[in-house]
Amino acid sequence: PTEMPVIEAELTDAPLVPAPITRKHPAKVVVRLEVTEVVKKLADGVDYTFWTFGGSVPGKFIRVRQNDEVEFHLMNHPDSKNPHNIDLHAVTGPGGGAAATFTAPGQETVFNFKAINPGLYVYHCATAPVGMHIANGMYGLIMVEPEEGMEPVDKEYYVMQGDFYTKGAFGAPGLQPFDMEKALDERPSYVVFNGSVGAMTGDNAITAKVGDKVRLFVGNGGPNLVSSFHVIGEIFDKVHPEGGSNVNTNVQTTLVPAGGSAITEFKVDVPGNYVLVDHSIFRTFNKGALGMLKVEGPDNLAIFSGQTEQKIYLPEGSAIQEMPKSETPKAAFASNKDMRMELGKTLYAQNCQACHQAEGQGITGAFPPLAKSDYLNADVDRSIGVVAHGLEGQIKVNGEVYNSTMPKIKLTDEEIANVMTYVLNSWGNKGGEVNLDQVKKAKA
Numbered sequence: 001p002t003e004m005p006v007i008e009a010e011l012t013d014a015p016l017v018p019a020p021i022t023r024k025h026p027a028k029v030v031v032r033l034e035v036t037e038v039v040k041k042l043a044d045g046v047d048y049t050f051w052t053f054g055g056s057v058p059g060k061f062i063r064v065r066q067n068d069e070v071e072f073h074l075m076n077h078p079d080s081k082n083p084h085n086i087d088l089h090a091v092t093g094p095g096g097g098a099a100a101t102f103t104a105p106g107q108e109t110v111f112n113f114k115a116i117n118p119g120l121y122v123y124h125c126a127t128a129p130v131g132m133h134i135a136n137g138m139y140g141l142i143m144v145e146p147e148e149g150m151e152p153v154d155k156e157y158y159v160m161q162g163d164f165y166t167k168g169a170f171g172a173p174g175l176q177p178f179d180m181e182k183a184l185d186e187r188p189s190y191v192v193f194n195g196s197v198g199a200m201t202g203d204n205a206i207t208a209k210v211g212d213k214v215r216l217f218v219g220n221g222g223p224n225l226v227s228s229f230h231v232i233g234e235i236f237d238k239v240h241p242e243g244g245s246n247v248n249t250n251v252q253t254t255l256v257p258a259g260g261s262a263i264t265e266f267k268v269d270v271p272g273n274y275v276l277v278d279h280s281i282f283r284t285f286n287k288g289a290l291g292m293l294k295v296e297g298p299d300n301l302a303i304f305s306g307q308t309e310q311k312i313y314l315p316e317g318s319a320i321q322e323m324p325k326s327e328t329p330k331a332a333f334a335s336n337k338d339m340r341m342e343l344g345k346t347l348y349a350q351n352c353q354a355c356h357q358a359e360g361q362g363i364t365g366a367f368p369p370l371a372k373s374d375y376l377n378a379d380v381d382r383s384i385g386v387v388a389h390g391l392e393g394q395i396k397v398n399g400e401v402y403n404s405t406m407p408k409i410k411l412t413d414e415e416i417a418n419v420m421t422y423v424l425n426s427w428g429n430k431g432g433e434v435n436l437d438q439v440k441k442a443k444a
């Protein structure tokens, strides 16, 4: 046998990945992965009993080099209630190691494999009922770097999608049990990146600087859904589709199969927030599959200018006329409360209803209600500010926590007065009239 160096594998939790491999020769790599069954957050106020490779979902990221000999140890924590095993798609051999690693609670199993094919591979538990073990979070990624190594980049991150099936609907609070019927019907209550709603937003967002080359190791544990992975505002300069050796260039959205992967690379040229989504888009805005990449640095106006003009467009005129902002067109000017209500109703349908719904009832977990909203009624000026400036961060409305983003709504001060008067006098809210002065003061 050859004299190979023995290396203990560095394992990381998402969104981090182990350092790139600089070795120019194969090694014997020892991987020690511990299975635990743990209660963790699935969303704000929602807990779930996850079954994990290494304590969180997705499982630890493993990074080896082509032709490395891997000595794989699977430990199942004594507190586990179930046996588990592992099928690594990077393994050439029966079950990807599943039978060789079938491990009862409090036991450890070991097997060896040679990583002969380079690529980004999914691993997962394959213990019956397999779908349930995967649905509970038993998946992760192993990167087998090609012999020639990977092109250096500035930032590398680990992103893995999964679908979750809870007895309660999206956002229903408390410890939620697994729902086999929803899983069989492929009707997830949650679709998330890195194991929970919000795992990659706010303070958990991934970051880069203008000019950085970013590489995302993207996986999809499923168990059911195929992901249409997309980053809003970016184009992937390169994609290794399905985690293989081919390279596609200039890609907008890449498919990530259940039990599959993709490597995406892009240079960030413009500062701002870039949103990671499954472009099967209800999953993003209503089931949790939303992550954030925050890019800081100087503007690059040649590539992206931002809005440079906003003006009134009069299609019937021979020329487009610009109007001073303060002057509201006559037709949209309300001189009393009834007119505010009438104009406000139309404004509501055009600007708010898509999210807050026709009767102001909102969508639990995604868009807070305006009907009988304690948040709204407690402080009308604050709510005027929400419409004028947008809102980001955690708020509580009628006992439900919302931690999302409302865009700034582009309305004139008159229009804000009208729509707020309409909202205040609808669906059980406290009434009153909002006038121009109040809007001006509240915005300031």
Ligand code: HEM
Pocket (backbone or CB within 6 Å): 348, 351, 352, 353, 354, 355, 356, 366, 367, 368, 369, 370, 373, 374, 375, 376, 377, 383, 386, 387, 391, 392, 393, 394, 395, 397, 402, 403, 404, 405, 406, 407, 409, 419, 420, 423
């Ligand atoms: C929050 C009003 C349009 C999404 C709020 C709140 C108010 C409000 C008063 C505070 C919470 C509450 O009382 O329920 C309005 C009005 C709109 C409008 C009057 C139209 C003029 C929209 C649109 C969206 C949206 C178009 C979706 C794209 C949200 C979200 C929150 C929120 C997600 C919670 C933000 C957070 O969690 O921090 N909105 N909204 N709103 N709105 Fe709107």
Ligand code: CU
Pocket (backbone or CB within 6 Å): 051, 083, 084, 085, 125, 126, 127, 133, 138
């Ligand atoms: Cu398992």
